[in-house]
Amino acid sequence: MIQLRPYQCAGIASIREAFGPLHKRAPLYVLPTGAGKSLTFSFIAHGAADKGNRVYILSHRQELIDQISGALDLTGTPHGFIAAGYPTLDAHVQIASVQTLVRRLDRTPQPDLIVIDEAHHARAQTFERIIREWPRAKLLGVTATPIRLSGEGLGTIFDHLITGPSMRELIEGGYLAPYRLFSPPTVDASGLHKRGGEFVTAEAEALLDRPAITGSALEHYRQHADGLPALVFCVSIQHAKSVADQFREAGYAAFSIDGTMERTVRRGVVEDFRAGRIKVVTSVALLEEGFDMPGAHVGIFLRPTQSLGLYLQQIGRILRPCEGKTHALLLDHVGNCYRHGLPDELRQWALAADDGEARRKPGASVRICASCFCALPSQAKACSECGYEFPPKPREIEQRDGELAEVTPEMLAAQAARRAERREQGRAQSLEALREIERRKGFRRGWAEHVYHGRLAKRARA
Numbered sequence: 219m220i221q222l223r224p225y226q227c228a229g230i231a232s233i234r235e236a237f238g239p240l241h242k243r244a245p246l247y248v249l250p251t252g253a254g255k256s257l258t259f260s261f262i263a264h265g266a267a268d269k270g271n272r273v274y275i276l277s278h279r280q281e282l283i284d285q286i287s288g289a290l291d292l293t294g295t296p297h298g299f300i301a302a303g304y305p306t307l308d309a310h311v312q313i314a315s316v317q318t319l320v321r322r323l324d325r326t327p328q329p330d331l332i333v334i335d336e337a338h339h340a341r342a343q344t345f346e347r348i349i350r351e352w353p354r355a356k357l358l359g360v361t362a363t364p365i366r367l368s369g370e371g372l373g374t375i376f377d378h379l380i381t382g383p384s385m386r387e388l389i390e391g392g393y394l395a396p397y398r399l400f401s402p403p404t405v406d407a408s409g410l411h412k413r414g415g416e417f418v419t420a421e422a423e424a425l426l427d428r429p430a431i432t433g434s435a436l437e438h439y440r441q442h443a444d445g446l447p448a449l450v451f452c453v454s455i456q457h458a459k460s461v462a463d464q465f466r467e468a469g470y471a472a473f474s475i476d477g478t479m480e481r482t483v484r485r486g487v488v489e490d491f492r493a494g495r496i497k498v499v500t501s502v503a504l505l506e507e508g509f510d511m512p513g514a515h516v517g518i519f520l521r522p523t524q525s526l527g528l529y530l531q532q533i534g535r536i537l538r539p540c541e542g543k544t545h546a547l548l549l550d551h552v553g554n555c556y557r558h559g560l561p562d563e564l565r566q567w568a569l570a571a572d573d574g575e576a577r578r579k580p581g582a583s584v585r586i587c588a589s590c591f592c593a594l595p596s597q598a599k600a601c602s603e604c605g606y607e608f609p610p611k612p613r614e615i616e617q618r619d620g621e622l623a624e625v626t627p628e629m630l631a632a633q634a635a636r637r638a639e640r641r642e643q644g645r646a647q648s649l650e651a652l653r654e655i656e657r658r659k660g661f662r663r664g665w666a667e668h669v670y671h672g673r674l675a676k677r678a679r680a
């Protein structure tokens with residue numbers, strides 16, 4: 219039997235405690251990408267099946283079904299599949315494709331436990347339909363990012379949050395590789411429109427799928443990671459193909475993969491990548507959830523996203539430790555780190571969106587080195603890569619909620635005028651002097667009294 223890591227054991231104990239002494243019906247277990255979620259819930263499924271319970275593990279993608287099946291094999295758990303093209307096996311544990319299960323609800327027996335992998339999708343209609351069908355079944359949700367793209371929480375489905383180790387703890391423990399993150403100002407995605415909480419694909423494609431942009435990505439790859447195995451995250455299938463073409467023309471063995479390809483062809487690409495025959499794999503969606511590309515040292519990010527979940531999942535792909543990887547290299551050309559913060563910054567999760575991560579201000583935690591484009595914590599005074607020292611920032615510009623604003627002469631003039639006004643007001647000590655300002659500036663009547671009494675009250679308190 220496979221050896222579990224200490225944090226996986228702790229996770230299993232917390233889940234059992236939730237279902238047992240705490241009498242919860244639906245705990246949600248949070249663990250960063252790459253930390254071994256499938257293995258953890260496979261143990262839970264194994265234990266439940268041993269006691270005679272029926273367990274369905276829901277998944278929404280073929281690659282994840284394969285991966286879960288592998289984890290169940292590792293834990294020695296016999297299992298069947300509720301999925302198109304698989305024979306029905308009478309095992310206590312079934313891996314169910316959501317799309318297939320929802321069509322077969324009337325002829326599928328009632329489960330005792332439903333495990334929902336990638337549970338941040340759990341409010342999608344098909345998932346909800348399945349959960350409603352069996353209101354007495356216990357639920358276990360598992361995810362790296364317990365929020366929806368819309369920012370909604372998952373508190374309407376789950377009743378108890380279990381938080382595993384953070385990405386930073388996993389890096390410190392040697393379970394994930396440390397990283398270096400660079401964010402060169404290749405493209406400004408801030409003008410893209412959003413639909414359903416995400417950037418409009420057609421607009422993002424028009425912005426990103428250009429030889430000049432790919433050329434810049436190529437140049438940074440050559441500068442930082444020449445020849446190291448890399449995954450490129452793209453906007454569309456067409457974009458992924460153009461990027462692969464341009465990398466090939468530059469002399470790198472590059473290949474794009476997408477969902478329309480035969481599974482055997484895709485498997486072949488994975489094999490060639492693992493063996494080092496392919497150096498660069500580009501894709502739009504396949505590289506994100508579950509699709510394992512072991513051995514990637516470099517992530518090249520050419521898809522701007524509003525989704526913290528997608529951002530962390532993409533990066534999680536690159537942080538898996540492997541032979542010869544002293545650190546992962548992340549090249550973010552679309553400012554995702556500015557939108558979502560450094561990958562391993564500490565995040566506060568909650569079942570109700572209002573209490574947790576969804577409220578966070580974008581860009582608050584990151585500053586980019588002006589010399590080498592390394593992404594650093596916002597408190598950094600100097601760049602850890604190149605030693606560049608940040609100049610002290612003028613306060614009034616810094617206060618703009620971390621949004622990049624172009625500083626114009628008009629803005630600076632307006633700031634100077636506001637400062638002069640405050641100085642003049644400070645010098646006006648008497649009520650008469652304040653009234654004079656009120657008249658001259660055309661302020662509303664009573665302004666001078668308001669300021670004057672405010673000062674008196676402040677002095678009285680002091």
Ligand SMILES: [Zn+2]
Pocket residue numbers: 587588589590591592601602603604605606
């Ligand atoms: Zn630097």
